[in-house]
Amino acid sequence: MAIIPVTYEHFEEEVLKSDLPVLADFNADWCGPCRMLAPILEQIAEERSDCKVVSINVDDESELAEQFEVSSIPCVVLFKGGKEAARSVGLRPKEALEGLLGEN
Amino acid sequence: MFDIIIIGAGPAGLTAAIYARRAAKSVLVLEATAYGGQIINTPDIENYPVAAHISGFDFATKVYEQAKALGAEIVFEKAVEIEDHGTEKAVITAKNRYIGKALILATGSENRKLGLEKEDSLVGRGVSYCATCDGAFYRGKKVAVVGGGNTALEDALYLADLAESVTLIHRRDSFRGEEGTVARLKEKPNIHFMYNSNVTKLLAEKRLTAIEVTDRNGAVTELAVDGLFIAVGRIPENQNFAALIRLDEAGYIQAGENCHTNLPGIFTAGDNRTKEVRQLVTATADGAVAATEAVKYIAALS
Structure with a gap:
């Protein structure tokens, strides 16, 4: 599965009501580490069928960033059953992001 | 395959x-x-x-x-x-x-780090591990170099031509680096030496503003610097x-x-x-x- 770009309008349906756990990548175009994280998340999205990866642009979707108190990016939030279960801030290796899914 | x-x-x-x-x-x-x-x-x-x-x-x-x-x-x-x-x-x-x-x-x-608090977050904001990369940002400013090998000596020489002053901090009383380089360093009027000393604290607001240097006897000096170049290997x-x-x-x-x-x-x-x-x-x-x-x-x- 590819990474799904998500806006405020589709957030509830794509993320909160998702049957699968969701890794939500809060990012911005101007953020270098976010761009370096993108291919890592793409690989997770392609390899795993037991989760969904979505991308949220914090400049376009400031309501979502505010709602989830994302003040520093890249920030990957794991949502499970409509709730935040864990988060990882900064440029982290793939294992660390997969670890979020494994431990939570 | x-x-x-x-x-x-x-x-x-x-x-x-x-x-x-x-x-x-x-x-x-x-x-x-x-x-x-x-x-x-x-x-x-x-x-x-x-x-x-x-x-x-x-x-x-x-x-x-x-x-x-x-x-x-x-x-x-x-x-x-x-x-x-x-x-x-x-x-x-x-x-x-x-x-x-x-x-x-x-x-x-x-880069080998000093292991000080805030060291990671100040990289690019006053802390550097590469004088030839970042030296130009410190033209006319006060910098310190920490280390005693060739890299530290060469960094200090390089920076001496750019910065207002360079303080070279070394934990021993003599340098491991080449003697020729040491001699050239000593000819530079704007290089100061602190021997038998370690950098023990980074002081910062948004950027690095000063470092704390502690000598072998435990005497602490606060040194105002715009940049700290770490060359400890x-x-x-x-x-x-x-x-x-x-x-x-x-x-x-x-x-x-x-x-x-x-x-x-x-x-x-x-x-x-x-x-x-x-x-x-x-x-x-x-x-x-x-x-x-x-x-x-x-x-x-x-």
């Missing part, structure tokens, strides 16, 4: 991927964290031919995209072990075992290859300009190899050499 497996997606590894793909070899690049290597920490590269100004991040992204567009497969897994089975080499990660005809080890090295990331690959005392892979290691079919490129000049341009040059040698090696197999 891949023709060439490259470990490390920094400038050396990605350049090797570009050359190997242009030679029509199948290429897998394994990267432990994210692409780019340590060049991403450099805000402005001014010494790479043609690109008068480019950020380390932009440079890394362009090389990454170039290698990908040429068909290199880039996988984010850390190589924990390599195996040599003659015409086949294996690279083991936590999840997979990859087989290639040739390997290029381009894992680079990391580098740690090559070769630990996972040490069982097979010959390293020097400092842990660098013993290899000449042809990038050959002690094992046929295993090559090295970039900062983790023994060399005099560790710069972006020499890393990319190594990538080209190692890939070309690997292609030659594979051709001779059949």
Whole structure:
């Protein structure tokens, strides 16, 4: 599965009501580490069928960033059953992001 | 099976991927964290031919995209072990075992840190590990250099021509570096020396504003500086290859300009190899050499 770009309008349906756990990548175009994280998340999205990866642009979707108190990016939030279960801030290796899914 | 497996997606590894793909070899690049290597920490590269100004991040992204567009497969897994089975080499990660005809080890090295609080967050905001990279940002300012080897001495010399003043802080009472360089340092009126001393604290608001220096007797001095250049050595990331690959005392892979290691079919490129000049341009040059040698090696197999 590819990474799904998500806006405020589709957030509830794509993320909160998702049957699968969701890794939500809060990012911005101007953020270098976010761009370096993108291919890592793409690989997770392609390899795993037991989760969904979505991308949220914090400049376009400031309501979502505010709602989830994302003040520093890249920030990957794991949502499970409509709730935040864990988060990882900064440029982290793939294992660390997969670890979020494994431990939570 | 891949023709060439490259470990490390920094400038050396990605350049090797570009050359190997242009030679029509199948290429897998394994990267432990994210692409780019340590060049991403450099805000402005001014010494790479043609690109008068480019950020380390932009440079890394362009090389990454170039290698990908040429068909290199880039996988984010850390190589924990390599195996040599003659015409086949294996690279083991936590999840997979990859087989290639040739390997290029381009894992680079990391800066040895002082281990002080805020050291990481102040990189690019007053703390630097590379005087030739970042020195120009400190024209007319006050800087300190910490270390006692050749790199520290050369950094201090280089900075003395740019900065208003340079304080060289060394934990011993004499330098390990070359005497000629020490003599030249002592001729510079704007270099000050603090022997038998360690940097014990970084003081910062948004950027570094001062450092605390403690001498052997426990006397503490606060030194106002705009920049601190840390040159206390580098740690090559070769630990996972040490069982097979010959390293020097400092842990660098013993290899000449042809990038050959002690094992046929295993090559090295970039900062983790023994060399005099560790710069972006020499890393990319190594990538080209190692890939070309690997292609030659594979051709001779059949």
